[in-house]
Amino acid sequence: MGSRALFVSALLLACCARTTLKGSVVDQHTSREETTELDFWDGLAEQRAVSNSDALHALILSFTQDDSPDHAARVLLATKRGWIRSGTEIPARETARVGWVARAVCLETGIEGGLTMRLIGPRQRYAVKELNHMRWLPEMSQNQAVSGLQLISVLSEAEDHLAGES
Amino acid sequence: MRASVFNLLFLAAILISGLMPEMAAGQDKPKAETPKADKPKAEAPKGSAKKVAALPKGKVKVLEAIVMEVKGAAQARNKPKEKWRKLKINDVLKPGAVIRTGRKSFVALRIGVNASVVIDRQTRVALPEMVQDGGTLRTRVKMAYGKSDMRVDQVGLRNDFSVATPTATLAVRGTAWQLKWDAVNGFFAVGDDGNRIRSIEVRYLSGINAFLSSGNATSSDYAIPGIKAFYETYVLPLKGAIDTTDRGPLEQTDPGSLENPTLTTGIRAAQRARGDKTQGGVGSSGGSDTQDR
Numbered sequence: 001m002g003s004r005a006l007f008v009s010a011l012l013l014a015c016c017a018r019t020t021l022k023g024s025v026v027d028q029h030t031s032r033e034e035t036t037e038l039d040f041w042d043g044l045a046e047q048r049a050v051s052n053s054d055a056l057h058a059l060i061l062s063f064t065q066d067d068s069p070d071h072a073a074r075v076l077l078a079t080k081r082g083w084i085r086s087g088t089e090i091p092a093r094e095t096a097r098v099g100w101v102a103r104a105v106c107l108e109t110g111i112e113g114g115l116t117m118r119l120i121g122p123r124q125r126y127a128v129k130e131l132n133h134m135r136w137l138p139e140m141s142q143n144q145a146v147s148g149l150q151l152i153s154v155l156s157e158a159e160d161h162l163a164g165e166s
Numbered sequence: 167m168r169a170s171v172f173n174l175l176f177l178a179a180i181l182i183s184g185l186m187p188e189m190a191a192g193q194d195k196p197k198a199e200t201p202k203a204d205k206p207k208a209e210a211p212k213g214s215a216k217k218v219a220a221l222p223k224g225k226v227k228v229l230e231a232i233v234m235e236v237k238g239a240a241q242a243r244n245k246p247k248e249k250w251r252k253l254k255i256n257d258v259l260k261p262g263a264v265i266r267t268g269r270k271s272f273v274a275l276r277i278g279v280n281a282s283v284v285i286d287r288q289t290r291v292a293l294p295e296m297v298q299d300g301g302t303l304r305t306r307v308k309m310a311y312g313k314s315d316m317r318v319d320q321v322g323l324r325n326d327f328s329v330a331t332p333t334a335t336l337a338v339r340g341t342a343w344q345l346k347w348d349a350v351n352g353f354f355a356v357g358d359d360g361n362r363i364r365s366i367e368v369r370y371l372s373g374i375n376a377f378l379s380s381g382n383a384t385s386s387d388y389a390i391p392g393i394k395a396f397y398e399t400y401v402l403p404l405k406g407a408i409d410t411t412d413r414g415p416l417e418q419t420d421p422g423s424l425e426n427p428t429l430t431t432g433i434r435a436a437q438r439a440r441g442d443k444t445q446g447g448v449g450s451s452g453g454s455d456t457q458d459r
Contacts, residue, residue, distance in 0.1 A: 034239045035250055038268050041288065045311065062269060135351060149311060149349030156288045156313070156348065159269060 019049060019095045019145065026057040030069075037061065047148035055096035055151060059083070062155045063108040082107055099124030099142035101151065102131045109158045218279050218321045220301035229278035229296040229303075231259040234370040238271025240285070255373070264292045267312070274366040277305055280321045280340075282363045286313040302326050309347055317342035317363050 025043035029036045040061075044054060056074040060066040064081075068074040071092040079086045083104035090100075105111070106127040111134070112118055117126040124142050131137040136157045137150070146154075221227055233253050241250040242257070242265045250266070251257075253273055259265070267273055267289050274284045278296045280303050285291050289312020297304050304326040307316075311332075318327045320340045328337040331347040342358035 034252065034268070035241065038239055038241055038250065038266055041268065042266065042290070045290070137350060147349060152288055152311065153348035153350045155269075159287055163270075 018097075020091070020093045021049065021051045021095065022093075024051050024053045024093060025148075026054050032066070041152065044148040045152055049095040049145040050148050050151050051093050052090045052096045053092040054148075055101055055146065056090075058151055058155060059101070059104050059108075062158065063104075078104070095145040096151075097124075097142065098128055098137060098140050098144045098146050101146055101154070102127040102137060102142075105136070105154060105158050106130060109161050111161075218298075218303075218323055220323055221298055223300045225300060227298045228261060229298060229305075230261075231263065231275045231277045231283075231293055231296060233257040233259070233273060234276055234282075235272075235274040235366045237273075238287075239268030240271050240273040241266055242273075255370070259293060261296050262292075262294060264290070266290050274363070274370075276367075277307075278303055280319045280323070280325060281305055281327060282317045282319075282367060283307070284315040284363055284366065286315065288312050289314060298323070306330070309345065311347050311349065313344065313346045315342075315344045315358055315363055317358060317360065 025040055025047060029040040029043065040057070044050065044058060047054065050058075053071045053074065056071070056078055057066055057068075060068065060074060060077060064077070066074070068077055075084070075090055078084050078090075079088075081104075084090060084100050103122050103124045106113065106117075106122045111122075111127075111130055113122065113126055113130040114133075117123070117130055120126070128137065128140065128142045131154070132140065134157075136154045137146075140146075140150075233255055236253050236255060240253045242253050242259055242263050243250050244260050244263050246264070253265070259275065265273060265275075265285055267285055267287060269287060272284055272286050274282070276282055277293065278298070283291075290310040291312070291314065292308040292310075293306070294308060295304060295306040302324045303321070305328070307314075307327075307329045309329055309331050314329075316329065318325050318338050318340045325339050326337075327339075328335055329345055331345070331353050333347070334353040336343075336345065336355060342360050342363070344356050344358050346354040346356075348354075
């Protein structure tokens, strides 16, 4: 009985842990040249799950300019812009959560959301719900991983939104 | 009083001089009525590119895509292992070309003789096939993801234009639409942004027009170089690579080159067709050529 409980708890712990990816696209395409940037997007499109480092780089490229030399600098920039809370640990190779990506997109595009989001601010939970409603990230939840094509899709929608097209 | 009489005489003189030739023609020429059946049928104006001649059955001509406008980061390559090249206006893309655009970017193409495409931000598109097969214009576009505005014109031939996305294929005979494919919502087609495509076409034409109206075109045998430019650019480069067969097989051209020989070749083809023997054509003033810009 004891061993079974131990096995179940170990299984639950394993299920709760986030997947760590082996490589990162941004590590291969660091320079700011046009070809390198497009190579980064091409590489990102092939990723079934995007790492935190790649997601941060993609978001920074989309909304600001990425002069950050490494992951720590990107996390610092993300903290300054309010995408993630200060002190939050975001390991570079861990898969990115939909929650903080949605919060970053809502903050950068000026999406205010409904009553709850307006009252308590763009928390991850409500940012995801708002993007669910806008069909930028339909039927996705806060702790899900985001794929490369999904990230490109939501960033493209954000670009159209900022350009006044959607 | 004297002045008014003089004015009246002057007006009368003008009226008489205006009527005299008609009266004379009426007296001299017998009224020979030609039967209606013998009258030649009204032809489309020669400057219009709405009609494209069909090729003999079984003959296939490879067409090309011409870049009309580029904004931001847009690159292409003709073969899978080639290096990516930055696109610029008047570049030529051959069948098999792959195009990619970045953030806040787009590239507008005239594909073959019947289609205009605007490849929008964050899009990956391939053009595996662009041919005129007898009386059919066959174009295949593959869109991996992204957004594109497309318009297929009726040019007197059968259109066989299709766009393949990862989840659906759209085939059209002649219409305009905006197509979007992404991993979240999949295939999404809506009405086109027709004004955008047309404004790009006009900008492209006016860009060439401005060049040909400059000092390079002063030796034109047309009174207004811009008219000549419009005629030739509308018929030839914008409406497709009309003269690709004259340049021999595609392998003989520089495979890595995206430079556009169509502009010059097309103008010369038009001069040949018109029997224009003058050496000083458009862009040839001062020994320079259109491609030398």
